[in-house]
Amino acid sequence: MLRLSDEERLALEQDGVKLPLGITPYYMSLIAPNDPEQPLRRTVIPTLQEVVKGPGEADDPLGEESQSPVPGLVHRYPDRVLLLLSDFCSTYCRYCTRSRLVGHGALRPSRSRIDRALEYIRATPSIRDVLLSGGDPLLLSDDRLAWILLRLRQIAHVEIVRIGTKVPAVLPQRITPQLVRMLRRYHPLWMSLHFTHPEECTVEAYRACAQLADGGIPLGSQTVLLKGINDEVETMTALVHHLMKMRVRPYYLYQCDPITGSAHFRTAVEKGVEIIRGLRGFTSGYAVPTYVVDAPGGGGKIPLMPNYVVGQQGDELILRNYQNGLYQYPNGPCSDNLL
Numbered sequence: 001m002l003r004l005s006d007e008e009r010l011a012l013e014q015d016g017v018k019l020p021l022g023i024t025p026y027y028m029s030l031i032a033p034n035d036p037e038q039p040l041r042r043t044v045i046p047t048l049q050e051v052v053k054g055p056g057e058a059d060d061p062l063g064e065e066s067q068s069p070v071p072g073l074v075h076r077y078p079d080r081v082l083l084l085l086s087d088f089c090s091t092y093c094r095y096c097t098r099s100r101l102v103g104h105g106a107l108r109p110s111r112s113r114i115d116r117a118l119e120y121i122r123a124t125p126s127i128r129d130v131l132l133s134g135g136d137p138l139l140l141s142d143d144r145l146a147w148i149l150l151r152l153r154q155i156a157h158v159e160i161v162r163i164g165t166k167v168p169a170v171l172p173q174r175i176t177p178q179l180v181r182m183l184r185r186y187h188p189l190w191m192s193l194h195f196t197h198p199e200e201c202t203v204e205a206y207r208a209c210a211q212l213a214d215g216g217i218p219l220g221s222q223t224v225l226l227k228g229i230n231d232e233v234e235t236m237t238a239l240v241h242h243l244m245k246m247r248v249r250p251y252y253l254y255q256c257d258p259i260t261g262s263a264h265f266r267t268a269v270e271k272g273v274e275i276i277r278g279l280r281g282f283t284s285g286y287a288v289p290t291y292v293v294d295a296p297g298g299g300g301k302i303p304l305m306p307n308y309v310v311g312q313q314g315d316e317l318i319l320r321n322y323q324n325g326l327y328q329y330p331n332g333p334c335s336d337n338l339l
């Protein structure tokens with residue numbers, strides 16, 4: 001199906017590649033057979049660069065293992081938890097933040113493990129928001145997913161449930177009327193979708209998102225900033241404009257995590273800030289995601305923004321607008337400079 005480059009062929013012959021190769025036939029149909037530099041192809045076909053461990057890289061940079069009270073559950077923030085249902089995906093992203101476990105067959109949606117996680121959530125009343133992730137939760141059968149959603153709904157303090165999935169981008173055929181009918185029984189249910197590039201916004205992806213939105217599920221997108229793939233203002237603008245038309249609110253733009261073998265995907269943080277500066281003011285405010293760095297060691301997501309506060313003159317604040325114009329705002333006296 002593809003004419004492999006030497007870099008790709010050698011990577012496939014190596015033992016060092018930890019994350020399996022997996023691509024749905026649908027997503028494969030979007031891949032250029034003869035162009036190893038095509039953005040979508042680079043996100044799913046490994047190259048030799050993946051086996052090179054660079055400085056500052058780690059298998060678990062976010063320290064998820066140390067914040068996991070029961071297997072497959074990460075409790076980092078006071079009021080919400082991340083529940084990893086399985087470790088399998090339909091298509092494996094080469095920059096996966098959980099490549100240490102995804103696709104290894106060790107994290108299964110077994111009854112006993114999910115029961116332990118549910119028990120922890122039940123016993124922890126501060127948890128009002130449960131994120132289902134993995135792996136991709138939508139690869140579970142409708143019945144299994146319904147079983148988990150029902151158990152979560154039976155816990156009074158769980159106010160909302162969120163599902164994180166790449167299925168609308170890589171396997172849109174999985175979004176069926178039956179699935180949506182099942183999901184809508186468990187509202188308020190939110191979804192975070194993973195879209196990376198405008199070429200993923202096909203007729204099929206539009207249709208999948210329309211079904212979910214019509215099912216009353218608020219949709220957000222989480223996009224990873226990737227060098228040479230979506231790190232231009234123009235590309236990102238095209239992506240967020242597609243997402244708005246798909247009724248998907250751009251939620252987060254992630255700095256690519258320093259997982260082992262990710263150097264070829266990571267941009268400098270300044271690039272992300274430049275992209276936000278190129279969006280804010282130039283397009284709908286709803287289309288501008290929050291750019292975040294997930295702090296190594298488990299510090300959580302830290303937002304980064306262009307600095308629009310230029311300085312202070314007496315009680316006046318000097319602010320910069322999106323067109324680089326300077327404006328004075330009569331702030332009044334303030335003892336602490338928190339800006």
Ligand SMILES: *Cc1c(COP(=O)(O)O)cnc(C)c1O
Pocket residue numbers: 074075076077080081082131301
């Ligand atoms: C990202 C994340 C969340 C959710 O964060 P939000 O900012 O609420 O979307 C929760 N737990 C963990 C461990 C996370 O990495």
